[in-house]
Amino acid sequence: MPRTSRSAAASGDAGRPPLATPEEVATYLGVPVKTLYQWRHRGIGPNVLKVGRHLRYRWQEVDTWLNAQTSYDLTA
Numbered sequence: 001m002p003r004t005s006r007s008a009a010a011s012g013d014a015g016r017p018p019l020a021t022p023e024e025v026a027t028y029l030g031v032p033v034k035t036l037y038q039w040r041h042r043g044i045g046p047n048v049l050k051v052g053r054h055l056r057y058r059w060q061e062v063d064t065w066l067n068a069q070t071s072y073d074l075t076a
Contacts (some may be wrong), residue, residue, distance in 0.1 A: 015021070028062065041058040 026047070028034040039045025040055070044067035049056045 016059050018058060018060075019051070020055070020059055020062065022048075024057050025057045025062055029066070 008075050020028075022036050026036050029036075036045060036048075040048050046057055046062045049058070
């Protein structure tokens, strides 16, 4: 019986594979890839995994990190 990979529907990420490249995350967040590397170095960005020599992000963790970011109160 062949192994099947986890489907995007099962992960709840509407058509996205479970792991993303830095380029994909940078495009999603609207920031340069270099910014992601700086955030990683400073420990302030989304959690990142090292797969071999490649960096990968879990979409779920990127969305969780993004939701946790506070916004400035612009009503004052």
